[in-house]
Amino acid sequence: MNKREFIKNVAGATAGLAALGFGAASMAASTQLNNTTVRPQNAVEQRRRDRFPNVPLLTHEGKEVRFYDDLIKDKAVFINFMYARCGNICPGMTVNLKRLENEFGGRVGRDIFMYSITLEPEHDTVPMLKAYAENFDAGPGWKFLTGTKDDIELLRRKLGFVNSDPVLDQDKTEHIGTLKYGIEPLERWGACPALANPKAIAQYFYWMEPNGTRPVHGFAYPQAEKVSQQQRERVKHTM
């Protein structure tokens, strides 16, 4: 991306957000919407639903979604936080998540979904995130998400990207080092460093699957090596 393209994206971004009705004024509306969503069938569904704020968000493709209903419910997901203008560290994380996406071969977008939520919704508008996603070659199963500042803050807290030290809590770089992973219908939720070896992260996910691979003799890789080698081949051909 050249500078001109970049500035154009930033300029268009604010307008895009405003057009979709996001902002402080729409907060009350979004709370109301929470109550009008599908009524859960039983206590388990209620518990699953209560774990997540069903806030409205925008994907980097400009699509309006509900966090729980559209992104989380009945899905296997990876969730992290980022922000586009974050210096040295975030790009490394995003590159690592790209490697993770490659590890899963074609599964991301089919039965695994990846979500990168911005910590700076005021800057990371739809066009900005779109440019970011394209720059990192994010596939169709990987969404970069923005929303109102309050909704993002709520998500950040609910999802545990917080520090009880208020100074550290205001330091965004403290919230980008972890990645949450889970299989929502089974209510299995784990976490790992976002910069961990992507092969390892993929294994953590498989281990959690009822019929996934398992460590062999206490190790992650003897069996995994073969799989990821194939996946590397596949990735090489498609790029």
Add this chain to the structure above:
Amino acid sequence: MSKKIINSTYSGKQEKAVARYMQEVRDIVAAKLSRRDLLKLGLTASAGGLVSVSGTAFFPNLAVAGASNIHISPPCNKPWTDLLPIPKTCVPAAGDVFSGPPEDHYGCKEKDNRWHPGMNDYYDFKEGRTESHQRWDELGGSAAITARYELMAKEIDWNFYSDVEYPGFNSKVWTYVDLNSDAIGVLRIKAQYQKPIIMRMYNGLPKNGNDNQGFGINQITPHLHNAHNPHTSDGGPMRFYDSGTWWDHWYPNIRAGFASTHKNGTTYNGNWCPGDWQETQSTFWFHDHRFDFTAPNVYKGLASFYTLFSDDIKLDTDDETTGLRLPSGEYDIPMLITDKSFDSTGQMFWDPFMTEGFLGDQQTVNFKIKPKLYVKRRKYRIRFLNAGPSRFIEVSLSNNSNFTRIANCGNLLPKAQIVPSIRLGVAERGDVIVDFSQYAPGTEFYLENRLEQISGQGTTGKRLASSDKTRLLKFIVSDEAVMDESADMSTLQTQTMVPMPVTAKNPAVKKRSFSFSSLNGAWVVNDKLFDPGVISAYPVDGTSELWTLKSGGGWSHPIHIHFEEFQLVSRNGKASNLDIEDKSRKDVVRIGQAAVGTAGSGEVQLYMQFRDWHGDYPMHCHNVVHEDHAMMVLWKVVPPNDPNAGK
């Protein structure tokens, strides 16, 4: 922007492209807020407290119990009404044969069709273990097995609250259950040195897709904390097995050094034993260790006791008329202390997204909130265990009498320590003698935890005033006359028990340093993130090493090293900084904030031997929430001819 451009810069020049992009992005970086700005905004006020959003209570960092008035769980208004559950001793299979297929040290190939409570049907259980046991034949194999236990991890209904106040207020817990007795909840296996046993653990947890009450995973790996065991039996984090499988955990119950530094064995009071008798241990516990899910699975209830006796050398015999004559039988009571939170229906509450640590607002003893225990007028041995998940505790008695402490981390001390209180980081244990004969019948007093902890990060080290909230258990002295054949108190307080193994006999051949810190909110050890495929150290069988553990401070970490107990050499570089309780064999050491008193320890150095068994073991933080966020490294004991030896 076209796809073509991205591709041309992405492969090969990826890093440069990213750097260039980010350089442009930095053009709009805003000014950062200073600490003072934040304080002005009043942001400190809400930190750590209960936050309520959209009607749902959640705990970014639950900070309750003892420290504040916030109550999330249903209140306990009728304390001291239920009896303390006493862990029942498991019973071996009748005739010492398994009810299923016989053991096979390569892993059993036969299936075992039995009732699977987690799917409410019969099921062909298979053994999950595929690694053979080391030194199996050498240690007598099947013929030497003296007891075969059959346990199952399963979901049961358990009322943590007083049955009087909240009848049938059951939580769905996952515990170990003895299939050959009615032992349930917190159990106890009694074992003896030189008597190998097998604990066959069936995983009968709810099958896939069934309700887990919101947290926990139905895969288990019971770790026998800190037994000197082969890695196939140790219950390491990545040796977990699924619902519908079992695992034969072979516990040889043999002392460290038996195949290395003390091949000819040692003698204590004329009684010979294999290995070094000074490595005799006593109070273990076994708890789930499933990688990344240890915290929720242990919190669900997968934790019990394993008490190892040394009748072979007439030391800690399980008979108060012999050896050290410690109070035994029904007067030897393990107490598992763990804190929990409950929702309005009595179900345990857990937030799978927390990162710093979990502090429940209800502390329990043997899975009961504020129970009572009628004690007879005689001496008792009480084995305290802090089962976490994150809270540090400091047990004391409300009548200000001292404990006679005889063991630390399950290891008998050189000599008893007379102490007013005992601080226990998560997984630490303390065995004490309490003499109730000195109290008049009807006397009542409390076991308390007065240690302040207001965040999952760790304790402040301060002691709170005694109050309703600090009380864990009520002792009521009964008037029943009862025989006490244990040694008299002055003997128990002064006799030599197990002197510290002499480190000079096996001098350290290597020094290593492990620095625990965080990187963008993720844990790193020596600046590296945990990788389950990487072994960070290869100590050589039969040798010893000096390990320095460092922490940046600000947080408290109970660091646990599997395999062998260690000895502390120094805190913050000086042996003189060692606390009285550091002067013992340990398997957990507290570092960081308020490691000792209110003082922090930026670093500790310890001496550890690596003997007899070859294989991989972890070192990790036993604040299990930190552990599940990859605060861990793996290391491996190797023979001297291994290509990695000593690396």
